[in-house]
Amino acid sequence: MKRTTSRWARIAALFFMACAVGACGLPRSGPGKKEIFSGSVMKEGDAFVVSVNDRVTRATSVTPVLGFSSDFLNAGQVGSDTIRSGDTLALTIWENVDDGLLADQGNSATLLEEVQVDGSGFIFVPYAGRIKASGNTPERLRQIITEKLDAQTPDPQVLVTRAAGDGATVSVMGGITKQGVYPISRPTRTLSAMIALAGGVTVPTEIAQITVSRGSQTSKIWFDDLHTDPRLDIALRGGDRILVEEDKRAFSVLGATGTQNRVRFETQTLSAIEALAQVGGLNSNLADPTGVFVFRNEPEAVARAVLGRSDIIGDQRFVYVLDLTEPNGMFEARDFAIRDDDTLYVTEAPFVSWQKTLSAITGTLNPLANYSTLVN
Structure with missing residues (x-):
């Protein structure tokens, strides 16, 4: 009888020790769904937690609009034989x-x-x-x-x-094959012709941006738009500065994904599903497809449109929730636009937490079991 009581005492001790291990903070990649939702303004936080739907997707589809100002667009071509200072x-x-x-x-x-x-x-x-x-x-x-x-x-x-002399030249810099100072002549009086003379761009054309500075004025366009919209092939002026560079927008990705990093945009527009694909998708051993979150600061106008409220003042913190297991979940993720400085976070599945707890318990029990064997 005494031996049976001692055995039950050891089992009880092991049980309480296992509970203590389970209550301890186990390693994980970030907060869980419950913790994120607790940050809502409806509870104890200061962020609006919003489930993504068609209306939210339309309200947040804000992409950078690039284009030349009217001063650039309305400037006529300089006569190729007009004499200028410096010629x-x-x-x-x-x-x-x-x-x-x-x-x-x-x-x-x-x-x-x-x-x-x-x-x-x-x-x-x-x-x-x-x-x-x-x-x-x-x-x-x-x-x-x-x-x-x-x-x-x-x-x-x-x-x-x-x-052509110093007064009829343009400087071409950045992601260009042959950076340098080039004269404005009859064949190179427009932007596209001057870029061609410099050997073309060296950065991926889909995310290449062209900035033209003229005096105190500066305007920027996408390189692809230069070929789709003839109006953007503006006339050049002596002293213009042309800079070709890669799009600098980026988003951060954390949690149960293929990588955790700050990632540059690879296209002019990027959806949530494309962003996940760009980082290797969800980690099939860890990810919870019902817990895909996008953290973002929204300007006042967008915040009002998303919430349908007119009393919002100033920029607001938002957490957008994507559930890929819903019937339209993949479509919503495909249509929801990722923006510059967004944070894309994927939570771990509940099973992973249980697995970590059990592993911790098992790791605790094994040395105790060995000790018990030695005692016996």
């Missing part, structure tokens, strides 16, 4: 006399090479003086110089040629 000109002047003003003895032609247009747009021509060159075509400048010289030498003939 270099070559002047050839023929005089219809043996002893001309400019030509050497025995020569009828005078060549003035590399005549630089100064910052004010002027050039200097001997006997013609200081002449305004910028804004004129080579033909018009030829006429002006001829008129100036005609009063001093009979029937002068003038030829003006222009080479």
Whole structure:
């Protein structure tokens, strides 16, 4: 009888020890569903916990809109032969006399090479003086110089040629094959032509962005839109700066997924199901498909639309709930848009918690059982 009582005492001790182990905090990848729901404003938290449906999907489908301002779109193409400050000109002047003003003895032609247009747009021509060159075509400048010289030498003939200079260049930088400074010439007066001259983009075209800076103005577009919308192939201006770079948007993924990391967008738009696929999907040994959560700060306008309330003031914390086991759960996840700085979190299945508890209990019982055997 005494031996039976002792055995039951050992069993009771083991039971209470197992309970203590189960009550301890077991290792896990993050909070459970119950803990997340307790953060709702309806309970003890400060976040709105919202189940995703068609209405919520429409209200939150906010994607970055990129495009050029009207100043860029309405700018006409610069004439390919318009002279600008910084350009270099070559002047050839023929005089219809043996002893001309400019030509050497025995020569009828005078060549003035590399005549630089100064910052004010002027050039200097001997006997013609200081002449305004910028804004004129080579033909018009030829006429002006001829008129100036005609009063001093009979029937002068003038030829003006222009080479692109510092005043007619564009800098191309970033994810481009050949970064550099390129002249605006007849074939490269538009954005797409200039990018082609620089060898094209080196980043994935679907997430490539083009930023054009002109003076104090800056606008950005998607590279793909440049080819689908002809209006975006804007005319360039001297001094424009073109930057090609990869989309910098990213989301964080945590919990029972194929990876836990900060992940860059691989497409212009990204749905929840695509985001899961991008990180290897749900971990089939750990994940609870009823507990897929998206954490986000929503601006006031979106928060009002999601909640159907007009008393919301300022940005709000939201937790969106996706249940992939519902009849439309996969469709909802396919349509729900992930945005920049979102946190995608997948909870562990209840079975995993039980399994961890049992493993902890088993690990506790084994040494005790060995000790009991030694005692016996």
